[in-house]
Amino acid sequence: GEDVEQSLFLSVREGDSSVINCTYTDSSSTYLYWYKQEPGAGLQLLTYIFSNMDMKQDQRLTVLLNKKDKHLSLRIADTQTGDSAIYFCAEKPGSARQLTFGSGTQLTVLP
């Protein structure tokens, strides 16, 4: 079955880089997503990557995909206090329209 796993917590110092990791099991995944959720809010789409890509960069965000190992990572450069939030990894398997979400990683940025 489908399963997406993330570590639950990550703490970094302001100005450092953050790397949030995600593993998934469904090899038919076509798209993989990163969403950000701030307290009491919905999910904000940060970025996504098609399964035939290895890397995607968008300003401070870099997504790396290792399809062989089914491993996805999100790197946030120059992490700021406003980046403190929960980050969800999600996959879109095959022809399915719904997403499968990971448990979310709580990122805490320390001053």
Next chain:
Amino acid sequence: GAVVSQHPSWVICKSGTSVKIECRSLDFQATTMFWYRQFPKQSLMLMATSNEGSKATYEQGVEKDKFLINHASLTLSTLTVTSAHPEDSSFYICSALGTVKNQPQHFGDGTRLSIL
């Protein structure tokens, strides 16, 4: 970018009340909308998939008579929590998917439901 509006953002009501939550796609047509429930410190749990003009598809364990979903137009889906009880208190989030192939899901800001 694509915008999804969810209303109300917070509801507090007495046990036994029915509560309606609206999810609107503001700048695109949403053929499919999803309704999720999120418990504190947990991930999103898909409740149902709503397709415009047809009956919603509910996930296993979700009571369709308890959580009524209507998707009467390409820009609006509603979730009604009927005869709500304290155990229905939760954060409910909708997302919408447009007609463009491989378009990502866009989420509303969620509704905090508190049943007293």
